[in-house]
Amino acid sequence: MDTTEIVVVVSGIALVALVLWYFFGERERVAARVENDGVQEIDITVKGGYSPDVVVVRAGAPVRLNFYRDETASCSERVVFGDFRIARELPAFETTPVEFTPERAGEFTWTCGMNMMRGKLVVEPPTDA
Numbered sequence: 001m002d003t004t005e006i007v008v009v010v011s012g013i014a015l016v017a018l019v020l021w022y023f024f025g026e027r028e029r030v031a032a033r034v035e036n037d038g039v040q041e042i043d044i045t046v047k048g049g050y051s052p053d054v055v056v057v058r059a060g061a062p063v064r065l066n067f068y069r070d071e072t073a074s075c076s077e078r079v080v081f082g083d084f085r086i087a088r089e090l091p092a093f094e095t096t097p098v099e100f101t102p103e104r105a106g107e108f109t110w111t112c113g114m115n116m117m118r119g120k121l122v123v124e125p126p127t128d129a
């Protein structure tokens with residue numbers, strides 16, 4: 001291979017990596033904070049997507065996700081946690097808490113009502129206390 005070929009191959013790989021990152025990469029990964037009452041709480045802004053869109057919690061303790069919907073676009077008017085059989089309406093410019101207790105570790109996707117916008121709840125095994 002001469003230099004030109006190497007440049008083409010390397011930039012091709014870089015482009016593929018960029019595309020993969022853009023479509024599948026984790027945008028923002030945040031651990032929930034634990035409140036005094038033992039609830040794992042996090043604020044999520046809903047605006048053309050979820051921010052943060054990857055939330056890390058522990059199994060076996062209640063979770064409270066406060067969705068603040070900062071738009072009126074109908075896409076985001078509903079949030080669905082299929083694995084937990086939860087669907088909530090999110091009124092515009094209001095905070096809607098979604099509460100449940102993940103009993104087991106794993107990765108659980110949540111979506112908008114149309115399955116377009118996505119977020120991921122990463123449930124880690126409970127710590128041995």
Ligand SMILES: [Cu+2]
Nearest residue numbers: 075112114116
């Ligand atoms: Cu949608």
